[in-house]
Amino acid sequence: MLYPGFDIELGADGKSIGNIWVYDVTNESAEGKTATPLVVIKNGDGPTALLLGGIHGDEYVGQLALTRLAQEIAANEINGRLIIVPAANVYASQSGTRLSPRDGKNMNGCFPGNADGSVTDKICNIIENVLIPECDFIVDLHSGGRSLEYVPAPLVPLSKDEALKGRSLDLAAAFGTEYIYVIEDVGQTTAAAAHRNNKPLIATELGGGELADPDAIDLAYSGTLKVLAKAGIIQGKEVSPSVPQQLAFGPNAFLRAPTDGVFLPKHKLGAIVHKGDVAGHLMWPHEPERLAHELVYPNDGILVCRRPINRVKKGDCILHLGIPTT
Numbered sequence: 310m311l312y313p314g315f316d317i318e319l320g321a322d323g324k325s326i327g328n329i330w331v332y333d334v335t336n337e338s339a340e341g342k343t344a345t346p347l348v349v350i351k352n353g354d355g356p357t358a359l360l361l362g363g364i365h366g367d368e369y370v371g372q373l374a375l376t377r378l379a380q381e382i383a384a385n386e387i388n389g390r391l392i393i394v395p396a397a398n399v400y401a402s403q404s405g406t407r408l409s410p411r412d413g414k415n416m417n418g419c420f421p422g423n424a425d426g427s428v429t430d431k432i433c434n435i436i437e438n439v440l441i442p443e444c445d446f447i448v449d450l451h452s453g454g455r456s457l458e459y460v461p462a463p464l465v466p467l468s469k470d471e472a473l474k475g476r477s478l479d480l481a482a483a484f485g486t487e488y489i490y491v492i493e494d495v496g497q498t499t500a501a502a503a504h505r506n507n508k509p510l511i512a513t514e515l516g517g518g519e520l521a522d523p524d525a526i527d528l529a530y531s532g533t534l535k536v537l538a539k540a541g542i543i544q545g546k547e548v549s550p551s552v553p554q555q556l557a558f559g560p561n562a563f564l565r566a567p568t569d570g571v572f573l574p575k576h577k578l579g580a581i582v583h584k585g586d587v588a589g590h591l592m593w594p595h596e597p598e599r600l601a602h603e604l605v606y607p608n609d610g611i612l613v614c615r616r617p618i619n620r621v622k623k624g625d626c627i628l629h630l631g632i633p634t635t
C-alpha cells in the first residue's frame with residue numbers, strides 16, 4: 310500500500326528512491342510541501358531495519374554514511390528490507406544547522422510528533438506512526454554536531470523492558486567499538502518512539518565537530534553493516550565478538566561553562582579522569598590582567614565528549630564524561 314504523503318511503496322521489491330511529502334505552507338509558498346528523502350531496498354522475507362540520519366541537521370557523519378549505503382547496497386545483497394531516511398530533518402541538513410530553520414525545533418525532542426503541527430512535528434509523527442511500526446529495529450545515526458565531539462560509539466537507551474533492552478544491547482555490541490553509551494532518560498527522542506512501539510533502537514555518537522571525519526563516516530558505514538549482519542539482513546560481514554564496556558551519561562557527568570570565556574582543555578578525548586582533577590581553564594585574552602579560572606571534572610570517568618570550539622558562553626556544555634556502569 311502507498312501511505313499518505315509517500316510517493317514510493319514501502320513494500321515494493323528492489324530499490325526505490327522517493328520522498329515523504331508533508332504540507333509546509335510558508336509566506337513564499339502557498340500550498341507548498343516539504344519532501345523528506347526516502348530509500349527502500351527490499352528482497353526476500355527477512356527483517357526490516359529503519360536507518361535514520363540527519364535528525365540533527367549539523368551531524369553529517371550519519372547522513373553521509375547512509376547516503377553511501379543507500380547507493381552501494383543492491384537489493385540482491387540483502388534478505389529483508391532497509392528503510393533509509395538519510396536526512397530526516399531535511400531543512401536543517403540543507404542549512405547545516407542542528408535545529409530546523411523552518412520551525413526552530415529540535416527534531417529529537419519532538420516525538421511523538423503531531424500530524425497537524427509544524428513541519429518537524431509532522432515528520433516525527435510519520436517516523437513514529439508509519440516507519441517505526443513497519444520495522445523490526447532502528448539505527449539512528451548521530452554524531453556531536455558542530456558544538457560537540459565524541460569518542461565514537463553506539464548509544465543504547467535503556468528500556469525498562471529487559472527483553473527489549475537486551476535486543477538493543479546485542480545490536481549495539483555488533484557495532485564493534487570499545488564502548489557502548491547507555492542512557493536512561495529518553496525524553497521525546499527517537500528512543501521514546503521506539504520504546505512506545507516495542508522496537509529495539511540503537512543510536513550512535515560518532516565523532517563530531519564542523520567537519521565530518523572520514524574515519525567516523527567509515528565507522529558509521531561498517532558498524533551499520535555489522536548490525537545488519539547481526540540481524541540476518543546482510544551476509545558475509547564480520548560480527549565483532551567483543552563485549553564493549555558500558556558508559557552512562559548521568560547528571561554528574563557534565564561540565565558546563567560557569568561564565569563566558571575561552572576554554573583551554575587539559576586532556577584529549579578518551580582520557581581516564583577523576584573527580585576534582587583539573588579539566589582545563591577559562592581564560593580571557595582580551596583581559597590579560599584577569600587570571601585563568603580552573604575547572605575540574607565533576608566525577609570519575611572517561612572523557613568521551615568535548616566541545617571542539619574554544620569560545621564558550623555561560624551554560625555551554627564544555628565536556629562530559631562516560632561513567633562505567635560496572
Ligand SMILES: [Zn+2]
Nearest residue numbers: 365368451452
Ligand atoms: Zn544528534
